[in-house]
Amino acid sequence: MxxxxxxxxxxxxxxxxxxxxxxxxxxxxxxxxxxxxxxxxxxxxxxxxxxxTVESLLICLLDSFSQSINNELQSLSESSGDIEKLLNMHINVLIQHEGFYKRLIKEAVYLPEEAKNTFIAIQSIVSIHFLQALEYEISAGKIKAVPFHMLFNTWLGLVHYYLLNGELFAPQDSVLTRYKSALIECFTALIKQ
Amino acid sequence: MKTCIACGMPMKEKSEFAMGDESKDYCVHCANEDGSMHSFEQKKESMIGFIVKTQGLAREAAESAALSMMKKLPAWERNFAN
Structure with a gap:
């Protein structure tokens, strides 16, 4: 019973x-x-x-999203530090949670402090893998000499811009699915020497 | 699969454990040279530094996020106990 x-x-x-x-x-x-x-x-x-509390519900959702990103990207660091592969996996995880993530970036500034911090923690997980994937290429001088956080924020900025304007780029469709290859090709072309 | 009690990193490979010792509950990044685990202050500073380096946040915002992350990790429970 x-x-x-x-x-x-x-x-x-x-x-x-x-x-x-x-x-x-x-x-x-x-x-x-x-x-x-x-x-x-x-x-x-x-x-x-x-x-x-409502906040505890929101934190639970964010923690579960964070776990999902961590599990997904962790498998990459076990294989190789390939930036294209990482960006591909990052977008794939976001596609699985596209509606929720889009809402998150749209309303992040209005969220309670702890939820905002959990959002930063989520990006921190992504940045660890991003850094691991880029480290070798940065030290080999294959990536343009710009601060690491600018590389990371440029990638996020690009992805977030397309997500926030999804109705213009891919009406009634997943903007990340439609633009995945274009975003990855564009970003890697921008950062490589 | 074990997760580092001090930073939350999943540890699958032997090399990811402190001193390559799979019986340890913390990872290679949270260990001092002698194998002991980082202190609360050490970990807090390293997390803040990492967030500033990778996301470019202001130190105050990075500190708030670092403390929020540490609050959820078993290694630091007593540091947040009222």
């Missing part, structure tokens, strides 16, 4: 998380929790059984 209850609880938590990702992606982070409860088909109160 206790086991059944535990499973049910885990299932409800899973449904709340899936609903929150969907609702936040579509309507933004200021959407009331009652909308998430309706989407998850759970009572409004059960959201707070699992997540005492």
């Amino acid at each position: 206790a086991e059944k209850r535990k499973l049910q609880k885990a299932e409800t938590r899973k449904r709340i998380i899936a609903a929150a990702i969907k609702v936040y992606s579509e309507q933004g982070f200021s959407v009331p929790t009652v909308t998430i409860a309706e989407e998850a088909k759970v009572s409004h109160g059960s959201i707070f059984v699992h997540f005492p």
Whole structure:
């Protein structure tokens, strides 16, 4: 009986998380929790059984996104430091979470402090792999002599610009899927000597 | 798979563990030359330095993010206990 209850609880938590990702992606982070409860088909109160505050729900989503990026990019550092391969994997992970990530970069400045810091932590994970992939080429003088953070922020800036203007570049479509090759080719052409 | 208790890095290969010792709970990047784990202050400074270097953030913003990251790591739990 206790086991059944535990499973049910885990299932409800899973449904709340899936609903929150969907609702936040579509309507933004200021959407009331009652909308998430309706989407998850759970009572409004059960959201707070699992997540005492709205912020804790948001942090849970960000932590899970962070874990997903970390797992995905970790496999690259085991193989080789190939920048094109890394950029490709980075975009692939973002495609899996495109709606949520787009909302995140759009509303990041309005998020609570801890959520903002978790977002920085996510970019920090990406930057570790970015640095590992570029280190050899930087020391071999194959990359233009600009500060590392400028290389990283230029890449993010490019990706974020296309994401934020997705309706113009790829209406009704995944802008990252459509522009993946173009973005990678353009960025690598810009940074190589 | 183990995760470094001091920085959160997943550790799969032997070389990723402190001193190549897979029984250790922290990674090669969080170890001093003698194999001991970095102190709280050492880790905080190295995280701030890393964020500034890789993301170009202002030191204050980097410090806030570093502390927020450390708060979630088992090695530093007691440093945040009230």
